Structure formats: structure tokens, C-alpha cells
Amino acid sequence: DVKVTQSSRYLVKRTGEKVFLECVQDMDHENMFWYRQDPGLGLRLIYFSYDVKMKEKGDIPEGYSVSREKKERFSLILESASTNQTSMYLCASSLQGDPAYEQYFGPGTRLTVT
Amino acid sequence: AQKVTQAQTEISVVEKEDVTLDCVYETRDTTYYLFWYKQPPSGELVFLIRRNSFDEQNEISGRYSWNFQKSTSSFNFTITASQVVDSAVYFCALSEAEGAAGNKLTFGGGTRVLVKP
Numbered sequence: 039d040v041k042v043t044q045s046s047r048y049l050v051k052r053t054g055e056k057v058f059l060e061c062v063q064d065m066d067h068e069n070m071f072w073y074r075q076d077p078g079l080g081l082r083l084i085y086f087s088y089d090v091k092m093k094e095k096g097d098i099p100e101g102y103s104v105s106r107e108k109k110e111r112f113s114l115i116l117e118s119a120s121t122n123q124t125s126m127y128l129c130a131s132s133l134q135g136d137p138a139y140e141q142y143f144g145p146g147t148r149l150t151v152t
Numbered sequence: 153a154q155k156v157t158q159a160q161t162e163i164s165v166v167e168k169e170d171v172t173l174d175c176v177y178e179t180r181d182t183t184y185y186l187f188w189y190k191q192p193p194s195g196e197l198v199f200l201i202r203r204n205s206f207d208e209q210n211e212i213s214g215r216y217s218w219n220f221q222k223s224t225s226s227f228n229f230t231i232t233a234s235q236v237v238d239s240a241v242y243f244c245a246l247s248e249a250e251g252a253a254g255n256k257l258t259f260g261g262g263t264r265v266l267v268k269p
Contacts, residue, residue, distance in 0.1 A: 047195075078161065079245060080196075080259035086162065096256070104247040128197065137185050137255045138204065143197040 041065070042144035044129050050150045057116040059147050061129030068134035070112035071141065072096075072104060075126040087112055088134060119151045154179045156246050171231045171261050178225065181205075185247040186227040187257065192240045195211035199220030200242075203227065226229050226247065234267045241265070 045060035063070065069088050073081040073096075079100055083096030085104040093104050101123060105113045112131075132143040141146050155178040165171050177186065188200040201213065203220045210219050219228045231238050244260040 039202060071256075073259075078154075078261050080158075080261040081245075081257075082259070083256060086256065126195070128195075130197075132255055134255075137183075139255050140187065140199040140202065140254070141257060142195075142199075143189075147194040 042052050042129055042131055042142050044127075044144040044147050046147050047145060048100040048132075048148050048150075050152065051105045051116075052152055053120060054092070055116075055119050055151075057149065057151075059114040059116075059118050059127055059129075059149070061112045061131075061144055062110055063112075063129075063131040063142070064110065065142065066109070067129060067131035068109075069132045070106065071132075072102075072112065073128045073130065074098070075128055075146070081128060084114065116145075119146075123149065123152050124151045125149060154246050154258040155182075156244050156258050156260035157214065158244055158263050160263045161261070162264040162266070164249065164266045164268065165234055166232050167236060169263055171234050171238070171267075172231045173217050173231075173244070173265070175227045175260055176225055177227065177228065177244070177246050179246060179248075181248060185255075187228075187245040188218070188229045189243045190240045191243065191262070197243065201229070214241060216240075223237075234269055236267050239265060239267045 042063045071086040072084045087093045087106040103115045129144040132141045133139045154201045182206045189197045240264045245257040
């Protein structure tokens with residue numbers, strides 16, 4: 039059974055804190071993605087990675103960074119959390135090489151920044 | 153830039169009614185893929201169906217069917233004889249055919265479906 043796991047389901051942080059969201063997949067997928075989900079806006083891509091130590095900016099990278107030191111793990115970092123980063127964060131992974139490949143999603147982390 | 157629009161924000165039906173979800177997309181690519189995902193209350197998006205830009209044949213899979221019309225840039229999705237377990241948020245998504253990753257997705261805003269018993 040394919041699996042994408044995220045380190046926390048719920049997280050509450052204070053403004054200015056450094057926040058780490060972790061994602062692990064067990065499917066040996068090359069591609070990994072971080073999205074944020076907000077009501078009415080759907081999912082918006084923050085960053086994605088197509089190989090270890092490789093990354094590309096998505097549509098809304100400002101205020102975020104990522105790290106991929108191992109193939110199975112992709113971390114999203116909020117260097118200095120702000121209230122407008124309160125959102126649901128979803129991690130996904132997929133095979134590489136064909137745009138037909140579907141993405142597999144984790145259960146999400148609901149982050150609240152106070 | 154790619155764009156996906158789901159004009160319906162919420163649909164409420166009674167069990168056994170059919171539900172049709174609308175999706176309109178914009179892209180300059182000639183080769184692309186369209187997807188529907190389901191997000192139940194547990195939060196995890198689940199892949200439902202996909203269609204490539206060269207295949208406009210409409211299909212049925214169990215209680216799901218889809219209508220892809222390239223001329224109107226629409227990819228509508230129908231659930232026949234809805235059940236309470238179909239209650240979820242449904243997302244339409246568009247995949248680029250170019251680039252290193254090959255499958256970045258652009259999502260619509262989602263349609264919340266509530267099926268009442």
C-alpha cells in the first residue's frame with residue numbers, strides 16, 4: 039500500500055518561529071511536492087523537487103524554503119512564520135517522466151500561526 | 153499561464169441523485185492531462201480519473217463518468233446515484249507536459265459535495 043506521511047496533523051506556532059514540516063514517502067518516487075490549501079483557492083504549489091538536493095519554485099514560494107537530503111524525505115521550512123501562513127499544507131509524490139502520472143498525497147498538516 | 157476554474161463552490165443533493173461537477177481549463181500546451189481528485193473529510197486527496205488531451209472519448213467507470221470537450225475546454229465529472237460516502241471536496245487539475253518534473257499540477261478551487269441521506 040503506497041504511503042505518504044506527514045509529521046503532524048495539527049500544529050500551532052507563534053509569529054516569528056521557525057517551522058519545519060516533514061514529509062516521507064515509501065514509493066521510491068523521484069518527484070515530491072509541497073502545496074498549501076486555502077478555501078476557494080484550491081491547492082497552490084509552493085515548491086517541488088525532482089531529485090535529491092534539486093528543487094524548483096512553484097507558484098507561491100515566498101516565505102518558504104525546502105530541503106531534500108534523501109529521496110524519501112522532503113521538508114518544508116517556514117523561516118519566520120507569519121499569520122498569513124496559517125493554512126493546510128499538503129505533501130505529494132509521484133513518479134517522474136510522464137505528465138500522466140498521478141500524485142499521491144499525504145493527510146495534510148493544518149498549521150495555525152498566532 | 154495555466155488556469156483551472158470550478159465555478160461551483162458547493163453542491164448539495166439527496167442520496168441517489170446524480171451530481172455533475174463542472175471544470176473549465178486554460179492552457180497553451182497542445183499536450184496535457186486532466187485529472188479529478190477527491191478529498192474526503194480525512195484530508196488526503198485521492199486520485200479518481202485522468203484524461204489526455206488527445207482522447208476526447210468519454211468514459212464510464214462504475215458510478216463515475218466524465219465528459220471531456222476540447223472545443224469548450226471543459227472536463228466535467230458526474231457521479232451517478234450518489235451515496236453519502238461521496239461527500240467530499242472534488243478538485244479538477246491540469247498537468248503540464250513540459251519541464252523536468254513533467255507533472256506539475258494546477259488545481260481548481262474545488263467543489264464541496266454534500267450528499268444527504
